[in-house]
Amino acid sequence: MNEAITITPAGREDAASISSVLAANRDDLGLFQESSTAVLRALGDFLVARNEAGKIVGCAGVHRDLPELAEVYAVAVTPRCQGQGIGQQLLQACQQRARADGFRHVWLATVKPGYFSRHGFQPICRWKLPAPVLLRKLRQTIQQPVGRWLPALFGRHTFMWKTLGTAPTSDSGTEAKGNSA
Ligand SMILES: CC(C)(COP(=O)(O)OP(=O)(O)OC[C@H]1O[C@@H](n2cnc3c(N)ncnc32)[C@H](O)[C@@H]1OP(=O)(O)O)[C@@H](O)C(=O)NCCC(=O)NCCS
Numbered sequence: 001m002n003e004a005i006t007i008t009p010a011g012r013e014d015a016a017s018i019s020s021v022l023a024a025n026r027d028d029l030g031l032f033q034e035s036s037t038a039v040l041r042a043l044g045d046f047l048v049a050r051n052e053a054g055k056i057v058g059c060a061g062v063h064r065d066l067p068e069l070a071e072v073y074a075v076a077v078t079p080r081c082q083g084q085g086i087g088q089q090l091l092q093a094c095q096q097r098a099r100a101d102g103f104r105h106v107w108l109a110t111v112k113p114g115y116f117s118r119h120g121f122q123p124i125c126r127w128k129l130p131a132p133v134l135l136r137k138l139r140q141t142i143q144q145p146v147g148r149w150l151p152a153l154f155g156r157h158t159f160m161w162k163t164l165g166t167a168p169t170s171d172s173g174t175e176a177k178g179n180s181a
Contacts, residue, residue, distance in 0.1 A: 002084045003051045007093040010046035010059070015039040017056035018046055018074075025076045029151050030111030032144050034074065046074070047093050049086050057081040060090040062097050065133045068104040075108075091119050099164050106162050109137065111151060113158040121160035129159065 010018060015036040025031050039046065042061065049058035058077040062070050072094045077086045098106050110116055113123060126134065141152045151157060 005057070005086055005089055006050045007047055007089055008050070010039075010043055010048045012040065012043060014046070014048050014056060015043065018048060018059045021056060021059050021076050021078055022074060024078055028076075028111075029148055030109075030157065031076055032074065032140065032148065047090060047097065049077070049090055051081070058086045058090050060094050062094050062101075062103075062106070064101070064103070065107075065136070066130065067102070069130070069133070070098050070101070070103040070106050071133070071137075072098070072106050072108045087115070088119065091116075095162075095164055099166070104164060106164060107133075107160060109152070109157040109159050111156055111158070113160060116160050119162075121162045124159050124161045126157075126159040128161075 018039045019034055019036045022031060022033050026033060034042075042063070045061035045063045047060050047062070048056045051057050056078075058081065059074055060072065060076070061074040062072055064070050072091070075087060075090055075094075077090070095106065107124070107129060108116060108121065109126075113121075117123075129137075137152075141149060144152070
């Protein structure tokens with residue numbers, strides 16, 4: 001049986017673990033890597049998933065782009081814990097947080113559109129995103145190791161969009177226990 005997972009906003013002490021979860025998935029070229037320092041700078045964005053022993057086994061970020069638009073990013077689960085619904089719970093918690101913070105829409109860029117379409121995200125043309133949002137993403141991309149530029153810059157990323165309803169979405173089958181987002 002899968003362990004109970006608790007999802008909470010990240011604290012300063014979680015920055016190194018978040019960076020480690022991202023690093024553990026470094027073979028996934030679609031996932032941007034962040035140092036602990038970079039995570040600390042954006043700490044308010046991050047949610048963490050903890051297992052019953054209190055160990056961080058997943059993370060995700062929600063970044064405010066515009067008053068009504070936020071990016072969901074850095075969605076990652078420790079490799080040996082994947083496939084247990086933790087990614088789904090993190091995505092659900094991101095949407096709860098975004099809704100609570102007043103965002104009406106969330107977007108993301110991914111090389112795994114199949115996964116996110118299962119959770120109601122729909123592909124969009126990247127050029128439909130507001131220019132400041134695209135520019136921020138471009139700046140973020142060129143701060144990554146060069147190997148991550150190519151998929152991001154030359155079309156391997158699918159940009160996706162979801163309009164948030166006021167009520168929990170249909171992918172809310174697994175409640176994020178203890179989520180305070
Ligand atoms: C993508 C990721 C966050 C999913 O988290 P997870 O906890 O493993 O996924 P869940 O347990 O919520 O969902 C598993 C389900 O999604 C499906 N799934 C996984 N990857 C998929 C993909 N690329 N396309 C379509 N479905 C996918 C699984 O087959 C499984 O289906 P099932 O429930 O019918 O058996 C995780 O695999 C991960 O961290 N990957 C590496 C980092 C990454 O790629 N992050 C995305 C940013 S680009």
